[in-house]
Amino acid sequence: MMKPGTKILTALALAALLPAALAGQDYPRRPVRLIVPYAAGGGADTLARMLGQRLGELLEQPVVVENKPGGATITGTQFVVKAAPDGHTLLIGTANLATNAALFGQLPYDASRDLAPVSLLVRVPVFAFAHAGANIASLNDLVAQSHGTPGGLSYATAGNGSAPHLAGELFRLESKSRIAHIPYNGSAQAAAALVGGQVPLSFDNLSPLLAHVKTGAVVPLAIAMPERSGIAPEVPTFKELGYPMQAYSWWGVLAPAGTPPAIVERLNQEIRKALQMPQIRDRLHAQGMQAVGSSAAEFAAHIRAETDKWRRVVTDARIQTQ
Secondary structure: OOOHHHHHHHHHHHHHHHHHHHHHHOOOOOOEEEEEOOOOOOHHHHHHHHHHHHHHHHHOOOEEEEEOOOOOOHHHHHHHHOOOOOOOEEEEEEOHHHHHHHHOOOOOOOHHHHEEEEEEEEEEEEEEEEEHHHOOOOHHHHHHHHHHOOOOEEEEEOOOOOHHHHHHHHHHHHHOOOEEEEEOOOHHHHHHHHHOOOOOEEEEEOHHHHHHHHHOOEEEEEEOOOOOOOOOOOOOEOOOOOOOOOOEEEEEEEEEOOOOHHHHHHHHHHHHHHHHOHHHHHHHHHOOOEEOOOOHHHHHHHHHHHHHHHHHHHHHHOOOOO
């Protein structure tokens, strides 16, 4: 039989847990803001709008996508870190959560402390691309032309600290090519620079350049994954061409630290439902994205592993941001 004192302590403990449990039941109480730390038009923005529509239906509240680019995703990330931890402001977190920690000595936040992972959404392989007018049809052409061009060649990416940026720098070192990084404020701007011939090369995901690949305006040279892409099977892997490197962007949803676990769990469940919808999975595949969906704990472990991986690459390759 439970002693009276024990009953009181148990009741108090249950009472303390009650608000957190109820938090998930009446959530959300108003529209949810989904912050994309890139300019509109890129792959992360496309995914956010696709997910936001379906997630809004499941949550029975509008999910409003807001673009807050700048500072290698630091601007948008910091905005969410400072938001109220009530589940009404969420972040499309990117591989920059790992790469920024490796590249920058000081950040205005600690991603592992100030954000609550909800779910990993997708993995997005990094490709090397060339402008069709650059007369670069292969990685061998790229390396040769980089040495034969005064000052070398430049390549565009979505910004400093992105997975494509580090992939480009890793290739530069492994191939001993003379290529220089030009960061843009998101994939849409980087893609426009490549298509417009402002830069001859780009390291990026397939999605923002897919239409231009189909028209022949852009040439995909290699994919930085162990296997070829199902949507572009004609493109060889870097490994096949003698450069055993692997790099992919990834996007997930995070909330401010301190968000009640019941709300994180509710979001996790609804996000994973959305990712299972054929209209989303099929569209993601058509854009060269690999749908994942994960538990909050799995996503947290993924961020830690990616941070360790890129920190080693940054150290070994002595990569610095401009």
